[in-house]
Amino acid sequence: MTAELGSPLKLSQAVHVGAPIAVAGSYAELAASYAFEEKVGNSTVHLEPVGVVGAITPWNYPLHQIVAKVAPALAAGCTVVLKPAEDTPLTAQLFAEAVHEAGLPAGVFNLVTGLGPVAGQALAGHEGVDLVSFTGSTAVGRRIGATAGAAVKRVALELGGKSANVILPSADLAKAVNVGVANVMSNSGQTCSAWTRMLVHDSQYDEAVALAVEAAAKYGERMGPVVNAKQQQRVRSYIEKGVGEGARLVAGGPEAPRAQGYFVSPTVFADVTPEMTIAQEEIFGPVLSILRYEDEADALRIANGTVYGLAGAVWAGEVTEAVAFARQLDTGQVDINGGRFNPLAPFGGYKQSGVGRELGSHGLSEYLQTKSLQF
Incomplete structure (x- = not known):
């Protein structure tokens, strides 16, 4: 992380690795406790995986942004194709190795490296992708959203800020x-x-x-x-x-x-x-x-x-x-008054800061779709 991004070692350890470990752990727990089925009157509502997720992540928090998409997608039962930022691909390579060592079946998590306008755009427009989750600038988010919208596929965008x-x-x-x-x-x-x-x-x-x-x-x-x-x-x-x-x-x-x-x-x-x-x-x-x-x-x-x-x-x-x-x-x-980061709280924006939420149960629901059975 320090070699790729340039963050000081203590920051890399505490934030760039510490936060994703907490987020990954939170989804391991949530996957076991989340109500994927609910009764509403004479109906049973099932929450099912949306399908194939195209995840496009930025360079500023390379591992955290990967985990914030991949962990809830896997917890929801989706498969993932990850396209990491071209400035920080090595972190993603190490993550892919960890996924392999953890024993996930082949094809559940997939890594594609390349330039955003080429590989990222191709992933966003691919007919085999059911949901595109993108984190990055608002300008690029507009293009990703337009591509996804033209194909009538789900999109989650975490974009810029001026807080x-x-x-x-x-x-x-x-x-x-x-x-x-x-x-x-x-x-x-x-x-x-x-x-x-x-x-x-x-x-x-x-x-x-x-x-x-x-x-x-x-x-x-x-x-x-x-x-x-x-x-x-x-x-x-x-x-x-x-x-x-x-x-x-x-x-x-x-x-x-x-x-x-x-x-x-x-x-x-x-x-x-x-x-x-x-x-x-x-x-x-x-x-x-x-x-x-x-x-x-x-x-x-x-x-x-x-x-x-x-x-x-x-x-x-x-x-x-x-x-x-x-x-x-x-x-x-x-x-x-200086409230601390909470990995279970939804993260995302109003206006041009994005569409959808990441982290916690709200982040998990982004990767689910609903089916109701009436009795």
Whole structure:
């Protein structure tokens, strides 16, 4: 994982391998306890495997994204053809070896490597595939969805995000800012659900910016590179665009922090306004935008003011206050006062962040279809 993606070894062990182990375990338990049959009046409803699943996975969390699709598909009784990202195919090869050693019958799990526009598109359009599950950019998701839709086949899409981290005035500001910065810098910012927009009340704005600058400085030596040269250039161009549109660069910048490797400096922008490119588009790098708001209505308008709706966070002195705000967010997941990752909770987005859910029982149901027998 570290050699392919560039993530620091501790992150590879704790997150890139730790999370998929937890997810795989959760589906092993769910497969044994899930109600694949239910009685409804004079009918018996059977939940049956959808059939052949075409799984197309990204490079940013290579093993986690594979397991988040393959484990529920197998638990549902489906067979799988996996097309991993071309940047991280070796993780998938090792996973295939593990599947073989575990004794799955030949043909239940299948691995096809290749380029997305070639192998991925061919898999999505193949008449032998009953459901396409894709994780990646919204732009590619549109093409996959169009291909699947033309063939009238099931599709699950987990796409981009521009998640808001809303810090209400009653919150523990230092904790909210520090955890918020850590969230954005983790995995070198290559996380679709990262809280890349930090929303702070006018009265606390300057203090929050100072805290964020201080927090970002700790990540210079701790972050790995981004995945490749193209990604490095993409992130740097967004940073340049932020400067060009008038945002105030308070940490980091477009210059590469090291002579070797695809590194990007932990970057923080202040005085970001909602319409700026860096507040609207997914950068997929270690770049945080800090926006100010006047009141809760203003914060809600800004938080919901993108085409995305994947994740987010709300911080407040009282949980009830944070929950009341979170319920108004157009997003699939919200962490309250730093809530921890839960492998049993559904993950997926509103709006252009996707269609369907992964993880837990909701993730399993994506791979099932219903048949009712009347008596």
